[in-house]
Amino acid sequence: MAYGFLDIAATPGVRAAQQANGRGDYWAAFKGDRPSDRFTEAETAFIAERDSFYMATVSESGWPYVQHRGGPSGFIRVLDNRTLGVADFRGNRQYISAGNLASEGRAALILMDYPNRRRLKIYAHVETKDLAADPELAARLTLPGYRAKVERSLIMHLAAFDWNCPQHITQRFSEAELAPALAPLRSRLEALESENKALRALLAATGD
Ligand SMILES: Cc1cc2nc3c(=O)[nH]c(=O)nc-3n(C[C@H](O)[C@H](O)[C@H](O)COP(=O)(O)O)c2cc1C
Structure with missing residues (x-):
């Protein structure tokens, strides 16, 4: 039995919190397999429609750091059923996410669909690639007509995904x-x- 996302998330501290909050039976209650290390058609279609996501990286000092990434709808490319690719645009030039990823490639993403009140959580190992050195990848990630300077690409290797429930997501429309x-x-x-x-x-x- 596997529940991929929770297998990663449920550290001893998390399990202790579950125990302390009356959910110590979480694992015992879970029946069957919940594989989450391959995107199915549902996740692929969902990701293809997104125009932004939030990405948490880990700093060398242990602080989590969350940033927003955005672009035209579909800018997150599903390269295959275990890999996402994104063109990373120039921003405020603080390079906090880029610096964090250079020392620790693990990241947590959250992708929101406000109109349909859905959200997808992803754990990934993120690799930073220079697009100038990889024209084939550049062609796959390029967004024709979008005015932004691409500084690098983020190649995200899926560790696990999980869907959240719609509770407390207020509908918002672009x-x-x-x-x-x-x-x-x-x-x-x-x-x-x-x-x-x-x-x-x-x-x-x-x-x-
Ligand atoms: C001119 C400019 C100024 C920005 N200023 C800020 C800012 O003050 N704070 C912030 O969180 N994001 C700001 N942003 C957005 C970030 O630069 C953008 O999200 C970028 O990807 C940040 O990456 P990093 O936080 O990983 O370094 C700015 C973007 C631009 C283009």
Whole structure:
């Protein structure tokens, strides 16, 4: 039996916390296999639609560090069912994540889908690659027309993933996600405005 994500997460301290909080039976209660070391179609489709993610790295002093990475929808490429690739853009030039990853490649990611209230957690070993030295990889990660300076690529080797429950995720929608719902309202508003204008003109012309 394996529950990949928890096999990694459940350190002795975590198990002690489960025990202390009345969930010491967590492992005994878990039946069957929950393999999470290969992305299935569900994770692949979910990842392909994301336009951002949060990534936690580990500093040499033991501090966790969380940063946001974003780009056009689909900028996280599923290179195969165990590997993700991302073009890492120039930001504030602090290079905290890059520096952390150079000494400790383990990272935790969280990918949010606010409209559908879903989130995916991922443990990965992250490898930093110079895209100039790998044109084939560069072609796979390149985002045509996106204005950002690519400094490196992050190749993420999946250790385990897990889905979270939707509880406490407030629905939020991006401008692009709202556009199809707003389009008919906008045209209806325009039609009513022109009708209103025509009626006002008619009213003025009849002198009432
Ligand atoms: C001009 C510019 C300024 C930024 N300033 C900040 C900032 O003050 N704090 C922050 O958390 N992110 C800031 N960002 C976003 C980060 O630079 C971006 O998330 C980057 O990937 C950070 O990577 P790092 O934290 O791993 O070094 C800025 C981005 C740009 C382009």
